[in-house]
Amino acid sequence: MSIGEKIGSGGLLLLGCGKMGGAMLRGWLAQGLAPDQVTVLDPYPAEWLTALEADGLRLNVQPETAPAIAVIATKPQIMAEAIPGVSAYGNGPTVFISVAAGTLMATFEEMLGAQTPIVRVMPNTPAAIGAGISALVANDNVAQAQMDLAEELLGAVGDTVRLDREEQMHAVTALSGSGPAYVFALAEAMTAAGEKLGLPADMAKKLALGTIAGSGRLMLETDIAPATLREQVTSPNGTTYAGLQVLQRDPDGLQDLVDATLKAASDRSEELAKG
Known part of the structure; x- marks a missing residue:
């Protein structure tokens, strides 16, 4: 089953499509995610991203229904400005995957709701060429199937490891x-x-x-x-x-x-x- 089939009709919302977000999106599209399953919110979209609108990708429009996955790939310094635009999907079935460095899951729980499924990820720059290594950790609201899908999504840009606890992210940050x-x-x-x-x-x-x-x-x-x-x-x-x-x-x-x-x-x- 492809990534697109696993995500289903809920689709994927990508918040921020810079170098890391763009690398991930290219990987997902290559592995079977259809452009019409994707919504991207980015104030300065690249030309290649704009061109995907012809294939059904939705650019800078809010999804009509809660997405299955919401990937937060914005820079940490603009997080507070970006999150309110997707906060309506918190405390629901949407799984939030954050690749924002240094932002704790507790911070997202405060902004999105305590019942929100959250997966925190630390990728590294070789992900831009599909050769990265990413570490993942989830809060207690994330089901096993959701964690498996999150790992598969990050696998599109390299290898992955799962952490036992969030505190290990400091060591991951230092090492990889x-x-x-x-x-x-x-x-x-x-x-x-x-x-x-x-x-x-x-x-x-x-x-x-x-x-x-x-x-x-x-x-x-x-x-x-x-x-x-x-x-x-x-x-x-x-x-x-x-x-x-x-x-x-x-x-x-x-x-x-x-x-x-x-x-x-x-x-x-x-x-x-x-x-």
């Missing part, structure tokens, strides 16, 4: 939510180091990006533990060994740095959640 920035920073540093060793800038960049992308793909597709892969590349007293001696400094040097990095991000996530 902010994680792409750490990888990008590593790519920057490797590129610059390659240039300093005498490589042309474009070549250093191509080698650095290809190495990081290929290594990630190798880990995913072989399912071999990162530690084992590292050991396979590291010959005793070879070039990789020499480099790792500097990178790690001591047995816990790199781990200590990563621990401190993620803790700083997690702590900041907790601060933002408290307002």
Whole structure:
């Protein structure tokens, strides 16, 4: 059964269709959601979105009946302005899925009603190319079938995990939510180091990006533990060994740095959640 068939005649309401909302919508359409099942509320719709009106997509008009799913993909700073427009669907059968960073489920319950089914999601930026990883957690109003559908919707832009409790979102934010920035920073540093060793800038960049992308793909597709892969590349007293001696400094040097990095991000996530 396709996503469209599971959502049914109630359809899907998408509140905000920027980079993340747009990536999700493209994924849903590719997996069988019909444009005429979709309503999008966005003050500045892109041309590709406007073009879908010819196929039945409803743009900036309120649904005539409560949607089966309402996805909140607006920026957190405009949340208070956007939510009142869909608050009429709260405390009913509509499942609200939020990809808004840092906004607690309790906040949505205050705005939409205590009986509203709410799924909170933390995706990351690779979702824009269908290679994201998203963590989901739901309040007690969400039925199992609704959670399964929410997970399938997020699966359209990458892999998913389910959390046991909302408090784990701080760690998720630090690890996978902010994680792409750490990888990008590593790519920057490797590129610059390659240039300093005498490589042309474009070549250093191509080698650095290809190495990081290929290594990630190798880990995913072989399912071999990162530690084992590292050991396979590291010959005793070879070039990789020499480099790792500097990178790690001591047995816990790199781990200590990563621990401190993620803790700083997690702590900041907790601060933002408290307002």
